[in-house]
Amino acid sequence: xxxxTLLLVSVLAVLELRSVAGGHHGRFMPGSPLNISRNDxxxxxxxxxxxxxxxxxxxxxxxxxxxxxHRAQRQIVKGIRYIVDLEISRTICxxxxxxxxxxxxxxxxxxxxxQTFQCHAExxxxxxxxxxxxxxxxxxx
Ligand SMILES: *[C@@H]1O[C@H](CO)[C@@H](O)[C@H](O)[C@H]1NC(C)=O
Ligand SMILES: *[C@@H]1O[C@H](CO)[C@@H](O)[C@H](O)[C@H]1NC(C)=O
Ligand SMILES: *[C@@H]1O[C@H](CO)[C@@H](O)[C@H](O)[C@H]1NC(C)=O
Ligand SMILES: *[C@@H]1O[C@H](CO)[C@@H](O)[C@H](O)[C@H]1NC(C)=O
Numbered sequence: 001x002x003x004x005t006l007l008l009v010s011v012l013a014v015l016e017l018r019s020v021a022g023g024h025h026g027r028f029m030p031g032s033p034l035n036i037s038r039n040d041x042x043x044x045x046x047x048x049x050x051x052x053x054x055x056x057x058x059x060x061x062x063x064x065x066x067x068x069x070h071r072a073q074r075q076i077v078k079g080i081r082y083i084v085d086l087e088i089s090r091t092i093c094x095x096x097x098x099x100x101x102x103x104x105x106x107x108x109x110x111x112x113x114x115q116t117f118q119c120h121a122e123x124x125x126x127x128x129x130x131x132x133x134x135x136x137x138x139x140x141x
Contacts, residue, residue, distance in 0.1 A: 033074065
């Protein structure tokens with residue numbers, strides 16, 4: 001009984017906190033996208049996932065990997081949604097060598113094979129389902 005009451009009280013407290021937070025300026029509202037650190041664990045997972053997806057879909061002879069992250073945001077919506085603007089550049093590793101460690105692949109030097117794409121990705125992680133859903137992934141040269 002005491003436990004039940006305690007739970008109810010804490011639920012009410014959370015609800016109250018939400019309505020206070022939601023009632024004012026947008027930047028404190030739960031659910032709006034907020035900038036996150038480049039070291040965020042989930043962000044690194046998202047960047048890896050989009051890189052695999054890029055390499056899987058490209059017909060290029062070489063593997064690409066991320067070279068710059070311009071924007072990294074996180075939004076709480078039934079899981080965590082990441083919004084990332086990044087650059088993906090061609091490395092010297094050939095796909096046919098099946099190198100599975102991109103950190104060993106250097107970028108192509110300036111020249112004919114040097115190429116970078118500007119990409120925008122929105123990826124939704126649902127940790128309790130172990131799900132990663134790429135909602136948007138667009139790249140342009
Ligand atoms: C690569 O893409 C193919 C279809 O284009 C898909 O069947 C396969 O599961 C993908 N592999 C990975 C590792 O994403
Ligand atoms: C969030 O990051 C973007 C891009 O890095 C930057 O332009 C913007 O000012 C940042 N916003 C806040 C509130 O820090
Ligand atoms: C990939 O290579 C780097 C640098 O050689 C190494 O530090 C890292 O442990 C390797 N990662 C995997 C998963 O093998
Ligand atoms: C998610 O993955 C972890 C570790 O890979 C596993 O222990 C867990 O059972 C998985 N959960 C679901 C819901 O698949």
